[in-house]
Amino acid sequence: MRKQKKVSESYVIMTELVLPNDTNTLHNLMGGKMMHWMDIVSAIAAQKHSNRIVVTASVDNVSFRESIKLGNVVTLEAKVTRAFSSSMEVHIVVYAEDIPSGTKVLSNQAFFTFVAVDQSGKAIDVPEAVPETEEEIKLYDGALRRRQLRLVLAGRMKPSEANELKSIFDIKESAQS
Ligand SMILES: CCCCCCCCCCCCCCCC(=O)SCCNC(=O)CCNC(=O)[C@H](O)C(C)(C)COP(=O)(O)OP(=O)(O)OC[C@H]1O[C@@H](n2cnc3c(N)ncnc32)[C@H](O)[C@@H]1OP(=O)(O)O
Numbered sequence: 010m011r012k013q014k015k016v017s018e019s020y021v022i023m024t025e026l027v028l029p030n031d032t033n034t035l036h037n038l039m040g041g042k043m044m045h046w047m048d049i050v051s052a053i054a055a056q057k058h059s060n061r062i063v064v065t066a067s068v069d070n071v072s073f074r075e076s077i078k079l080g081n082v083v084t085l086e087a088k089v090t091r092a093f094s095s096s097m098e099v100h101i102v103v104y105a106e107d108i109p110s111g112t113k114v115l116s117n118q119a120f121f122t123f124v125a126v127d128q129s130g131k132a133i134d135v136p137e138a139v140p141e142t143e144e145e146i147k148l149y150d151g152a153l154r155r156r157q158l159r160l161v162l163a164g165r166m167k168p169s170e171a172n173e174l175k176s177i178f179d180i181k182e183s184a185q186s
Pocket residue numbers: 048049052053056057060061063064065066067092093094095096097122124126130131132159160163165
């Protein structure tokens with residue numbers, strides 16, 4: 010039987026301080042720097058789940074809701090939502106905190122996909138991820154739909170094979186023809 014691990018075992022929290030070198034000319038955190046931190050924190054979560062070397066396979070939509078200022082403390086939380094064969098979807102939540110004013114806001118959320126590989130870079134199976142909390146179960150349930158969407162967009166799955174997506178839009182086979 011395939012090994013199982015709890016989703017919570019992959020949980021990682023990373024804290025960064027926005028320094029002058031991380032900012033643009035408006036003294037706001039640069040998007041690329043944020044994506045770098047997101048890549049690192051989510052790769053560590055995927056590694057904790059798989060105990061393997063992992064590579065970033067894809068990054069879903071990342072939107073920047075509010076700018077993050079110089080001097081803010083940025084907290085990134087990541088955990089695996091679901092594991093497939095060799096790939097793992099990781100959910101990342103980013104908070105920006107202004108310590109002097111005592112404000113903390115949710116800044117970004119994203120899903121990254123990692124693939125566990127062996128020393129030669131070949132994809133290798135990972136344990137199943139077992140969700141426990143209500144939130145973990147919700148993320149787990151949505152993961153198949155998000156996987157199909159990203160595989161269709163990457164040209165790795167035919168839209169006609171994406172059954173979970175079809176069920177959302179309630180596309181009937183007869184209506185397609
Ligand atoms: C132990 C604890 C220690 C912790 C402490 C260490 C901390 C240390 C931190 C290090 C933090 C740095 C980590 C940075 C990580 C990089 O930034 S890595 C650099 C950027 N990424 C790359 O270079 C990856 C390049 N791509 C590849 O190598 C190959 O395309 C891949 C991703 C391995 C897939 O290979 P392939 O031959 O196409 O394999 P294939 O069997 O067809 O597919 C394998 C899986 O990939 C999935 N896949 C392929 N393409 C996609 C896609 N576009 N979207 C989604 N899934 C895809 C497939 O669906 C399949 O999933 P499963 O069905 O098996 O679940």
